[in-house]
Amino acid sequence: MIRDITLGQYYQADSVIHKLDPRVKLVATIGFIISLFVVDSWVGYVVAALFLACMIKLSKVPFGYMVKGMKAIVFILLITVVFNLFLTPGEPLVTLWKLTITKEGLRIAVMMAVRLSFLIVGSSLMTLTTTPNSLTDGMEKLMGPLKHVKVPVHEVSMMMSIALRFIPILLEETDKIMKAQIARGADFESGNLIKKAKAMVPLLVPLFISAFRRANDLAMAMEARCYRGGEHRTKMKPLCYRGADRVAYCVLLLYFAGCVAIRVWL
Amino acid sequence: MSDVENRDKEETKIMSLILDHVNYIYGEDTALAVHALKDINLVIPDGQFIGLIGHTGSGKSTLVQHLNGLIRPTGGAIYYNGEDIHDKDYDKKKLRSKVGLVFQYPEHQLFEIDVFKDVCFGPKNLGLSQKETELRAYAALKQVGLADEYFYQSPFDLSGGQKRRVAIAGVLAMKPDILILDEPTAGLDPKGRDEILDQIAKLKEETGITVILVSHSMEDVAEYVERIIVMSRGSVLYDDTPREVFRHYKELEQVGLAAPQVTYIMQALAKQGMKVDTAVTTIREAKQSILQSLGK
Amino acid sequence: MDEGNTMGIIKTDKLTFEYIRRDEEGNVEGITRAVDEVDLDIRQGDFIAILGHNGSGKSTLAKHINAILYPTEGTVWVDGMDTQDESRLWDIRQEAGMVFQNPDNQIIGQVVEEDVGFGPENMGVPTKEIWERVEESLKAVGMYEYRKHSPNKLSGGQKQRVSIAGVIAMHPKCIILDEPTAMLDPNGRKEVIRAVRALNDVEGITVVLITHYMEEIIHADMVFVMDQGHIAMEGTPREIFSRVEELQELRLDVPQVTLLAHELRQKGVNLPEGILTIEEFTEALMAVPGC
Numbered sequence: 001m002i003r004d005i006t007l008g009q010y011y012q013a014d015s016v017i018h019k020l021d022p023r024v025k026l027v028a029t030i031g032f033i034i035s036l037f038v039v040d041s042w043v044g045y046v047v048a049a050l051f052l053a054c055m056i057k058l059s060k061v062p063f064g065y066m067v068k069g070m071k072a073i074v075f076i077l078l079i080t081v082v083f084n085l086f087l088t089p090g091e092p093l094v095t096l097w098k099l100t101i102t103k104e105g106l107r108i109a110v111m112m113a114v115r116l117s118f119l120i121v122g123s124s125l126m127t128l129t130t131t132p133n134s135l136t137d138g139m140e141k142l143m144g145p146l147k148h149v150k151v152p153v154h155e156v157s158m159m160m161s162i163a164l165r166f167i168p169i170l171l172e173e174t175d176k177i178m179k180a181q182i183a184r185g186a187d188f189e190s191g192n193l194i195k196k197a198k199a200m201v202p203l204l205v206p207l208f209i210s211a212f213r214r215a216n217d218l219a220m221a222m223e224a225r226c227y228r229g230g231e232h233r234t235k236m237k238p239l240c241y242r243g244a245d246r247v248a249y250c251v252l253l254l255y256f257a258g259c260v261a262i263r264v265w266l
Numbered sequence: 267m268s269d270v271e272n273r274d275k276e277e278t279k280i281m282s283l284i285l286d287h288v289n290y291i292y293g294e295d296t297a298l299a300v301h302a303l304k305d306i307n308l309v310i311p312d313g314q315f316i317g318l319i320g321h322t323g324s325g326k327s328t329l330v331q332h333l334n335g336l337i338r339p340t341g342g343a344i345y346y347n348g349e350d351i352h353d354k355d356y357d358k359k360k361l362r363s364k365v366g367l368v369f370q371y372p373e374h375q376l377f378e379i380d381v382f383k384d385v386c387f388g389p390k391n392l393g394l395s396q397k398e399t400e401l402r403a404y405a406a407l408k409q410v411g412l413a414d415e416y417f418y419q420s421p422f423d424l425s426g427g428q429k430r431r432v433a434i435a436g437v438l439a440m441k442p443d444i445l446i447l448d449e450p451t452a453g454l455d456p457k458g459r460d461e462i463l464d465q466i467a468k469l470k471e472e473t474g475i476t477v478i479l480v481s482h483s484m485e486d487v488a489e490y491v492e493r494i495i496v497m498s499r500g501s502v503l504y505d506d507t508p509r510e511v512f513r514h515y516k517e518l519e520q521v522g523l524a525a526p527q528v529t530y531i532m533q534a535l536a537k538q539g540m541k542v543d544t545a546v547t548t549i550r551e552a553k554q555s556i557l558q559s560l561g562k
Numbered sequence: 563m564d565e566g567n568t569m570g571i572i573k574t575d576k577l578t579f580e581y582i583r584r585d586e587e588g589n590v591e592g593i594t595r596a597v598d599e600v601d602l603d604i605r606q607g608d609f610i611a612i613l614g615h616n617g618s619g620k621s622t623l624a625k626h627i628n629a630i631l632y633p634t635e636g637t638v639w640v641d642g643m644d645t646q647d648e649s650r651l652w653d654i655r656q657e658a659g660m661v662f663q664n665p666d667n668q669i670i671g672q673v674v675e676e677d678v679g680f681g682p683e684n685m686g687v688p689t690k691e692i693w694e695r696v697e698e699s700l701k702a703v704g705m706y707e708y709r710k711h712s713p714n715k716l717s718g719g720q721k722q723r724v725s726i727a728g729v730i731a732m733h734p735k736c737i738i739l740d741e742p743t744a745m746l747d748p749n750g751r752k753e754v755i756r757a758v759r760a761l762n763d764v765e766g767i768t769v770v771l772i773t774h775y776m777e778e779i780i781h782a783d784m785v786f787v788m789d790q791g792h793i794a795m796e797g798t799p800r801e802i803f804s805r806v807e808e809l810q811e812l813r814l815d816v817p818q819v820t821l822l823a824h825e826l827r828q829k830g831v832n833l834p835e836g837i838l839t840i841e842e843f844t845e846a847l848m849a850v851p852g853c
Binding site: 173176177179180181182183184185186187201202205206209210 | 334372377387436440
Binding site: 131132133161162164165168169213214217218220221222223224225226227228232233234235236237238 | 652666670681689696
């Protein structure tokens, strides 16, 4: 039931993208997002669109899944478009009652919409093709150098993995506690905002206590299995770059160079 | 139809809970649809002590959550005192005060600053006056046998067994007619298990409340209940007295259950040619039967 | 091995653990002696059971063996190492592995094989060897086919077996199980006890099982019953089960077959005390004249 929710919506498939090292995908996603702000001409956006389309095709993830992520931001998208459309000063195109749509407004609104959509789809592509565990491993390896400036890279990564592991469990526990309180006549639905907030107490207090208890148990279990931080730890599944990863980096570099070139010369 | 069902048909007029062709499928529109309850027909009369047993995943928990309206059946209907509990205007809160459900490890739902306040939560939700709420809370705590000195302590300072009693009191304070307990002995030591079950049996004797005990312990169930409902893969496999149900111990084993150890002992003795009653389900009965056979 | 060493794999000498009870304002209310002068000497390869009601101190005692807790008085030695010796802390925890009660709260990995590898990773075992250990441990508990599964989808008994595999992947000399079956259904309990017995019989790993389910200890070499922090009874399972009234006073019970035999004996039927199984009962009853 609830335990079957896969966070980040990982989509199981056997594609070139799935098999890439998570670091490549992390760097690629960040690079892609930056490229969306480097580029600011129609040609640039077409190139970005083509790049994204190629990656989606290679990932073997159905297009429907990509668009799922868009549902969440439809509202923000709408607001961004409307604001930019009507509130940008410039050469007026159309006038509706007191509001004016300007040429600049139209241009900026479309650009913002495109950027936002591509950003969401690009990020979704990463989470759809990479398991949460690989992502935290990738981030840990990438942030490795920060260890030298006393950033607790390993600890942060461990915290993220454990949080991901326990979210389904805590969700299920929330459901259980809610049901137990409803069986005692609790009402989580009706009432104004203040009433609803107060109604959360019988849900949140037991949940917090349970979470702390689990954390305590888990810490003991980790210590019992000789966990003592990141020093001298080996990895069962160490991250190593392979041929495909190096090729991917080259492709990424070319794409980014292309974007910069388009910006400079067009 | 067994004797139990025949008797019940006549007393239908004072019946509490009736399940009529209840079906429940979750994830109905997805590819992972599970038919958790298949055509359940049950009659729960007043004042019975019922045991509900079944392997993990048999549908026990799902069934029990239907009884107080927490889950809505995808097919069929549930009637309480003649009314369909999923009718548009039916007061579900009131139903939950009449059909009390104590979940497994109920102490995990405690949250208030002190024991007394936590037990007041239920009656308060029913909109009762402060005076009535406090009277009920006090009575409920006495019913579970908790000493006065603990009433104003934080629930988190109590022992596991005490916390559990407080949680059960929280449900009893709603004054239910039917009390459903899901594995009330889970995690308790042997004496703790006996104490809670004895307390529940005593409560039933004194108030005539209907009790449904969900349990994995065949020995506990055989000792206390007068009727056992066996669930397997979403359907009711058996619905009869303990003696009759445990006669089918071979079939029970096939669905991941068993009979009390005592039943197996008697079967082993009978195999050796001893004249004993092989359908006993408690130590008391076994002792009597063996002593009789030995001529003592 | 160490034939010359007469000390058992686990030894305690007058082990005492006290803690201070404080009230809500932090004022000292009193001192609780959770463990009271316990002497243990467990030999390598033994299957030891520690019984006791909730609050008897059995879990507190167990946590001293792998240095999660330190004694207030007395000493604990694991394989000759004093648990209070900080320099040997990780060696001690590698030799004395521990499995806890809650199946969910000791699984760290999101995939079964990753969780089993957690211990060896912490110990700095080379990658290739980690995989070998993970494979052999999962096979030893019968969970190898689930190695790529998510732990969320396993039953309680399966989760506990994965945790056991995670501990034995560290190649400990002994494994302590703190009420591993308390939160499981009867089938899960059977699975876990079966796996534990196999580890003791086949691999020769010392097992210390903490429980209050009497049916689980029938095959133990030695049983200790705790009450209020000290050892109230010790002996073989048969010796312990002979003392039915004492056990009941200590808030424990015995399997139905033992109790039945005991009650019949009280009514004059000539049966021996300490009957453990149905077979023994049947045999003994058949031998009684009048049958």
